[in-house]
Amino acid sequence: MISFWEKNSFLSYDYIIIGAGLMGMHIAYELHEKEPNAKIIILERGIFPTGASTKNAGFACFGSLSEIVSDIAMNGVDNSLSLIEKRYKGISLLKERLGIENIGYENNGGYELLYNEHLAVLEKREEINELLFPIYKNEVFSIKNEKINEFGFDATKVKSLVFSPYEGQINTGKMVQSYIQLILSKGIQILTGAKVAQLENNKVYIEHNILHEPMQLIANKQVFIASNSFASDLLQTNIAKPGRGQVLITKPIENLKFKGVFHIDEGYYYFRNFENRVLFGGGRNLDFDAEESGEFKNTELIINELKRILRETILPNQTHEIVMQWAGIMGFSENKLPVIKRINEHCIVAMSCNGMGVALSGIMAKEAVQLYNLKID
Ligand SMILES: Cc1cc2nc3c(=O)[nH]c(=O)nc-3n(C[C@H](O)[C@H](O)[C@H](O)COP(=O)(O)OP(=O)(O)OC[C@H]3O[C@@H](n4cnc5c(N)ncnc54)[C@H](O)[C@@H]3O)c2cc1C
Incomplete structure (x- = not known):
C-alpha cells in the first residue's frame, strides 16, 4: 500500500x-x-x-588488427572506421569524465598474438594503418616479434606479435x-x-x-x-542476443614477464596483467550456440581450454594458480x-x-x- x-x-x-x-x-x-x-x-x-x-576484462581497446580486418569484411570500411573512432573517443571520455586515477587507467599498450594460421593478416597491416591514420595521426600497428621471448610466450606457437601503443587497461571495479x-x-x-x-x-x-x-x-x-x-x-x-564471456584470474605471479592487454584469434581470446596477476577470458567461439546464454555460469569446455592455453602458450614456464573464475553477459547484434x-x-x-x-x-x-x-x- x-x-x-x-x-x-x-x-x-x-x-x-x-x-x-x-x-x-x-x-x-x-x-x-x-x-x-x-x-x-x-x-x-x-x-x-x-x-x-x-x-569485464578492463581493456581500453578499439580492436586488434585481425578483428578490424574481419569487421571491414563484414561491415565495410566506413562503418568499421566510424565504430573505431567512437571507441577511441569513448575511452577519452571515460578518462576525462572520471579521471585517470579513478579508473585505474594504465597505458602499457596492446598486442595481438599471431599463430601460423593467423599470419596472413600481416599483409593487411599497412593498409589498415593508412585507414586509421586520420583517427590516430600516427602508425597504429607495428611488429614486435622480439617481445615473444621477453614476455615468455611459447615461441613454437606464437609466431608474431602486433603492437598498438593506443591500448590501455583499467580497473573495472x-x-x-x-x-x-x-x-x-x-x-x-x-x-x-x-x-x-x-x-x-x-x-x-x-x-x-x-x-x-x-x-x-x-x-x-x-x-x-x-x-x-x-x-x-x-x-x-x-x-539483441546474449553472448556469455567466461574469465579467470590467477594469484599474483612472481616475476610476471609482461604488462599490457593481449588479443588472440580476432579477439575471441584476451588476457592482460592486473598488477602481477593474469586475467584471461574468451573462448565463446568454441561453442557459439551454448554461449548464446544469459546464464551467469562457467562451463568445463571453455574453462579447461582457457587453462590449457594459459599453461601451454601464455605462461609455459611459469608456475601459476587460478584463484577465481566468473562469467558475464554481453549483448550482440547480427x-x-x-x-x-x-x-x-x-x-x-x-x-x-x-x-x-x-x-x-x-x-x-x-x-x-x-x-x-x-x-x-
Ligand atoms: C567477460 C567480459 C569481458 C569484457 N571485456 C571487455 C573489455 O575488456 N573492454 C570492453 O570495452 N568491453 C568489454 N566487455 C563488454 C562490456 O563490459 C559491455 O559492452 C558493457 O559493460 C555493456 O554495458 P551496458 O551498460 O550496456 O550493460 P551491462 O553492464 O550489462 O548493464 C546492464 C544492467 O542492467 C541490469 N538489468 C538487466 N535487466 C534488468 C531489469 N529487468 N531491471 C533492472 N535492471 C536490469 C543488469 O543487472 C546490469 O547491471 C566485456 C564483457 C564481458 C561479459
Missing part, C-alpha cells in the same frame, strides 16, 4: 533508465548535463550493478564505483534491487520480494532501456553494430556494444540522448 508522500516523492520522474551498467550511467549523466533540474532515476535489478560492466559516486553527486538516484518486470508506455513496473504486486513508476518524459541483452525479455522481441533505437514515443533502447562497451558506451549514450531530442514524427 502506497502513502500520499511516497506517491508524490518516489513514483514519478522525468527520466527512468533501466540498468545501472556503463550505458545507463552514461545516459543519466548526459541527460543531467542537458537538464540539470530533471528528476532522473536508474533502476538496477542487482544489489549493485551486476551486468557486463562489472564483469574502481571505474564503476567512481561512476556511481559521480552520478550520486549530481543528484541522480540509483535504486538497486529493483528489477523492471514490465513496461507499458511510460509506466515502469518494478518487482521486489517485499512487494505483493509490481510497483508502478512513471516517466513523464522518457524511458531509456540500458539493460543490455536482457532488454529482449522486457520488449519481448529478440532485439551485424556487430550497436543498437540505438526508438521503440515508441515513450521509450528508447541503447544496447549491443558487441563486447567493447567499456570503450563504446559513452558515445552511444550521447547518441541515445540525441535521438531523444529529435522531434518525434
